[in-house]
Amino acid sequence: MLDNQKLATLLRNFAADRDWDQFHTPKNLATSISVEAGELLELFQWSRGQKDWNEISDPSIRLRIEDELADILLYVIRFADKAKIDLQAVCERKIAANAAKYPVENFRGSDRKYNE
Amino acid sequence: MLDNQKLATLLRNFAADRDWDQFHTPKNLATSISVEAGELLELFQWSRGQKDWNEISDPSIRLRIEDELADILLYVIRFADKAKIDLQAVCERKIAANAAKYPVENFRGSDRKYNE
Amino acid sequence: MLDNQKLATLLRNFAADRDWDQFHTPKNLATSISVEAGELLELFQWSRGQKDWNEISDPSIRLRIEDELADILLYVIRFADKAKIDLQAVCERKIAANAAKYPVENFRGSDRKYNE
Amino acid sequence: MLDNQKLATLLRNFAADRDWDQFHTPKNLATSISVEAGELLELFQWSRGQKDWNEISDPSIRLRIEDELADILLYVIRFADKAKIDLQAVCERKIAANAAKYPVENFRGSDRKYNE
Numbered sequence: 001m002l003d004n005q006k007l008a009t010l011l012r013n014f015a016a017d018r019d020w021d022q023f024h025t026p027k028n029l030a031t032s033i034s035v036e037a038g039e040l041l042e043l044f045q046w047s048r049g050q051k052d053w054n055e056i057s058d059p060s061i062r063l064r065i066e067d068e069l070a071d072i073l074l075y076v077i078r079f080a081d082k083a084k085i086d087l088q089a090v091c092e093r094k095i096a097a098n099a100a101k102y103p104v105e106n107f108r109g110s111d112r113k114y115n116e
Numbered sequence: 117m118l119d120n121q122k123l124a125t126l127l128r129n130f131a132a133d134r135d136w137d138q139f140h141t142p143k144n145l146a147t148s149i150s151v152e153a154g155e156l157l158e159l160f161q162w163s164r165g166q167k168d169w170n171e172i173s174d175p176s177i178r179l180r181i182e183d184e185l186a187d188i189l190l191y192v193i194r195f196a197d198k199a200k201i202d203l204q205a206v207c208e209r210k211i212a213a214n215a216a217k218y219p220v221e222n223f224r225g226s227d228r229k230y231n232e
Numbered sequence: 233m234l235d236n237q238k239l240a241t242l243l244r245n246f247a248a249d250r251d252w253d254q255f256h257t258p259k260n261l262a263t264s265i266s267v268e269a270g271e272l273l274e275l276f277q278w279s280r281g282q283k284d285w286n287e288i289s290d291p292s293i294r295l296r297i298e299d300e301l302a303d304i305l306l307y308v309i310r311f312a313d314k315a316k317i318d319l320q321a322v323c324e325r326k327i328a329a330n331a332a333k334y335p336v337e338n339f340r341g342s343d344r345k346y347n348e
Numbered sequence: 349m350l351d352n353q354k355l356a357t358l359l360r361n362f363a364a365d366r367d368w369d370q371f372h373t374p375k376n377l378a379t380s381i382s383v384e385a386g387e388l389l390e391l392f393q394w395s396r397g398q399k400d401w402n403e404i405s406d407p408s409i410r411l412r413i414e415d416e417l418a419d420i421l422l423y424v425i426r427f428a429d430k431a432k433i434d435l436q437a438v439c440e441r442k443i444a445a446n447a448a449k450y451p452v453e454n455f456r457g458s459d460r461k462y463n464e
Contacts (some may be wrong), residue, residue, distance in 0.1 A: 002118040002204050010211050018218065019225040023278045024179075026165030026172050031277050033188065034382055037153035038270020039200035041146050044257045045263050046459045049142030050398060053198055056142050065142075066201055072149065072205060073192050076185060082169055085182055085190060088118050093210050094186035095126050102134065111133040111394045139394045147393050150266055159381050162343045162371045166282060198358020227278045234350040234436050242443050250450065251457040258397030258404050258413075262389050265420065269385035273378050281374030285430055287372050297374075298433055301424060304381065304444035305435060308421050313399055317414055319421060320350050326418035327358050334366065341367040 008081040011074060029079045033072060040068035124197035127190060151187060156184035184224045235236060240313040243306060262310045272300035356429040359422060377427045381420060388416035 043064060049055050056062055069111045113114050131137045159180060165171050172178055196203050247253045275296060281287050288294055312319050363369045391412060397403050404410055428435050 002120040004118040007204075007207050007211070010208075014211065014215065017220045018223050020223075020227070023227055025167060026169060027160040030153075030160045030165070030277055031273060031379065034150075034153040034157045034386075035270050035274045035277055037146075037188075038267050038273070038382075041150045041263060041270070042267045044146045045141040045267055046260055049146070051141060053142060056199060061144040062199075065199070066206040067194060067210060069192060069201060069203070070206040072153075072188070074207055074210060076189050076192070077207075080185060083172060083178075083181070085185060087185070088123075090182040091123050091190055091193075092126075094183060094190060095123070095130065099130065104133045107134050107136075110149040111136075111139055144394055147263065147389060150270075151386050151390045151393055154383050155390070156265075157379060157386070161383055162376055195406045234352040236350040239439050239443070241437075242440075246443065246447065249452045250455050252455075252459070255459055258401060259392040262392045262397070266382075266385040266389045269378075269382040271422075273382045275376045276375040281378070283373060285374060288431060294431075296356075297431070298438040299442060301369060301428060301433060301435070302438040304385075304420070306417075306442060307422050308417060308424070308440055309439075311418060315410075315413070317417060319417070322414040322418040323355050323422055323425075324358075326415060326422060327355070327362065330374060331362065336365045339366050339368075343368070343371055 004077050004080075004087060006014050007074065012081065013077045015078075024078065024082060026079070026083070029075055029082070033075045033079070036068060036071040036075060040065065040072065043068065120193050120196075120203060123190065123193050127194045128197065131194075139196065140198060142195070142199070145191055145198070149191045149195070152184060152187040152191060156181065156188065159184065236309050236312075236319060238334070239306065240310050243310045244313065246311075256310065258311070258315070261307055264308045265311070268300060268303040268307060272297065272304065275300065310311060352425050352428075352435060353381070355422065355425050359426045360429065363426075372426065372430060374427070374431070377423055381423045382425070384416060384419040384423060388413065388420065391416065 015024060043049075043061065048061070056065060077087070079085075131140060159165075159177065163178070172181060193203070195201070247256060275281075275293065280293070288297060309319070311317075363372060389439070391397075391409065396409070404413060427433070
């Protein structure tokens with residue numbers, strides 16, 4: 001289980017202690033998610049990670065990936081906390097919508113969805 | 117609580133049913149997070165969301181924000197599931213590291229961190 | 233005038249000298265453009281640059297902006313060179329398409345385009 | 349040659365005609381570059397373009413790539429025009445800096461630069 005309430009509270013206190021809540025507008029948090037996503041992507045800019053998951057088993061690269069993934073997730077949780085979005089509910093709704101959009105019989109084994 | 121194991125299982129089945137696991141390399145999932153982060157950011161490309169959270173209370177824009185946020189989170193969960201990353205642990209570690217990096221006494225009320 | 237042929241040749245030689253052409257696939261260059269765009273965006277993650285252009289007149293921030301903008305443009309030029317795309321022609325075509333899409337009489341003074 | 353002055357003038361008139369100059373702050377244009385970079389990246393989200401340049405020779409995908417590349421370049425030109433940045437000069441400076449940073453004898457044939 002991911003205790004997102006605990007994480008949201010830690011982030012809320014973190015911002016309050018530094019008086020940083022003023023900077024946490026919708027636009028700035030969306031920007032922050034994008035910036036951190038770019039930092040994760042940079043780790044895969046060239047040949048790394050094109051084939052399989054063993055390529056990222058080295059502890060030093062693994063640590064960097066974990067840190068970038070955490071940065072993204074923390075901003076997602078912070079955004080949802082400020083906007084009062086129920087992440088579990090919206091994720092389950094999205095998976096159901098995707099299942100309807102990409103019926104198994106039409107999309108099996110094809111990246112047609114992906115490339116069209 | 118966010119039941120990320122449940123969501124990870126749903127995503128695993130979703131990919132297995134369509135034989136899409138082959139496309140879920142580290143690089144492709146990092147790319148997908150970035151693409152979805154760009155779609156969230158697009159909603160704030162111009163004047164929306166610069167000031168406060170009431171600006172996104174309109175149901176139609178709220179729905180789109182929820183959908184984009186879900187897309188990002190689902191790819192983060194999928195990545196962590198494939199890489200066997202404990203998201204709760206790495207998030208708590210990252211918050212502790214940030215607290216050490218930005219001591220309250222030096223950064224209170226300042227976006228110096230932010231802009232330097 | 234921007235001598236993009238000169239820049240493309242410099243980049244071609246740069247890659248050839250280091251045998252890096254092998255890494256310059258369409259996907260990797262598109263990834264690189266996105267990574268560099270994220271680095272430019274990071275400079276505006278919080279309060280900087282929300283209002284006007286005087287905010288970026290400080291020489292140190294200006295230098296960083298110039299460097300990130302150059303990184304983006306160089307990867308765009310490299311991509312176009314590899315794909316044999318005529319940048320001038322596609323830019324003029326795109327401006328004409330935008331003019332048709334956003335008629336002056338319907339969009340004057342409004343960020344409706346932007347936010348809808 | 350890329351007539352970036354001509355394109356900058358077209359963009360300036362385009363914005364003036366619609367009274368959109370007010371939206372063209374440094375932060376918003378940096379955001380726009382990132383959003384458009386994400387749209388280009390989306391075309392390479394899965395298997396497309398991992399290997400070579402023939403993969404993008406199909407006219408329909410080529411057209412979409414050209415459009416996204418144009419969107420990115422136009423925002424780069426608009427940003428440089430507003431900030432009075434000499435793109436040719438900063439690009440040549442950046443290539444020279446990269447040549448010093450990655451000496452041929454140390455980096456030939458290696459994506460060490462890339463992955464470290």
